[in-house]
Amino acid sequence: MKKALLALLVLGVLAGAAAGGWYFLRERRITAFASAPVTLPTAATVEIPSGTGPKRLAQLLAEAGVVTDADLLYLYIRREQLGPRLQAGEYEFTGTLTPGQALEKIVSGQVKTYRFTVPEGLRAEEILPIVASSELKLDLRKLERLAADRRFLADIGVPAGSIEGFLYPDTYTFTRKATEEAVLTKMVASALEAYRRANAQRKNEVKLDVLEAFTLASIVEKETGAPEERPRIACVFHNRLKMGWKLQTDPTVIYAMRLLRGVYSKNITKKDLETAHPYNTYTRVGLPPGPIASPGAAALEATLRPLDCEDLFFVSRNDGTHIFCPTLECHEAAVHEWQVQFFRKKRQQGN
Structure with a gap:
């Protein structure tokens, strides 16, 4: 009997040792596996x-x-109890x-995240295809429907019946689950946040509401390729508004003709300038009904905090910068130099 008990005890010890050894080896295998690099x-x-x-x-x-x-x-x-944390x-x-x-x-x-970038100064019809063609694989037609859905626009804070001007230019990062609604909501929220930051630095004499600020900022954005000029361009337009002048800015004419004819063209004709349209600032006094493109932060800041100046005119130097003038005499001289003489010389040089 004693021998049998002793044998059982020995077997138990051996089984325990075997189990312990097996467990030890398994733990070593698991640990080695978890730290072994895999190259994809x-x-x-x-x-x-x-x-x-x-x-x-x-x-x-x-x-x-x-x-x-x-x-x-x-x-x-x-072993690491990671299940609930996955x-x-x-x-x-x-x-x-x-x-x-x-x-x-x-x-x-x-x-995993997906990115797309929207440059400054684009129209909604240019921005939505950028969003749709990103790796998010969103539906362009749905984006376009939402962009014209007044109820949706009101829900996400757009103070207008169109999303034009409120698709903030920036680089965006989303996960695969992002919907068309979520993406547009984020872009508009970014635009309104940029406005809030600019508004905190607003000059007291600037009395524009949100829609007016985005509208003028979009014009400022389209009028210059030189970032340092934005506050002065904004000053010119503020001065014209104060005096009750027509803004007479070409980008609004281009936008008006796009709405009127369904075709976008940068070539402005005399007929275009004379064609009555709410967005044509050559035929209407004051701001157009809404933005003509999406302004960036700098354009919004310049619009709400313009430079102090007496300028009423600016003329392109044909290199993205402008000559600014406070009087018609100065303006006409600049036009002669940079629009008449400049192009005459280019034609003579065969360029």
Whole structure:
């Protein structure tokens, strides 16, 4: 009896030792696996749906080649109690990384993002295709419908019946789940935030409301390619508004003709200048009904905090900069030099 008990005891000790050894070896395997780097030949994108459990997650990463063993990854997730911390989303894995680093990316929610950039001074019809053609793969027709939906525009804070001027020029970052509504909402929110920052520096004598500020800023944006000139360009227009003059700015004529004829052209004719239209500032006094493009932060700041000047005119030097004049006599001399003589010399030189 004693021999039997002793044998059982010995077997128990041996079994325990074997189990302990097996457990020890397994832990070493898991630890080594988690810290062993894997080099991906190309970027791997993995979509982790909401509600994905540790086992399925391990399978997804193994199928994408991010890890070499789904079972060991599952054991590692369980050992480190990472299951409740895993976050759904689209993840991109590149280069060389360990399974532990791959999981850290998922635990911290470092989802894949997509970017697009909108330059300053573009019209909505130019901006929406940029958004649609980004890797977000949004629907251009839906974007266009939303851009003209007065209820949607009111809900996101646009103080007009058109989104024109309120698609803020910037670089945007979104995840794959971004919708057309979410993207436009963010762009408008960025425009209104830029306005709030500019408004904090507004001069007391500037009495424009939000829509008027964006409208004039869009004209300032389109009138100069020289950033340092924006405050002075804005000053000229403010002076004309105070005196009840027509703004007589070419970009508004171009915009008016685009609305009237459905064709965009930078070539302005005498007939264009004389064609009555709410956006034609050669035929109407004051600001047009709304923006003609999307102004950037600098144009908004210049509009609400213009330079102090007495200028009423500016003439292009044909290099993106302008000559500014406070009198008609000065203006006519500048026109003769930079619009008549300049182009006459170019023709004589055969350019």
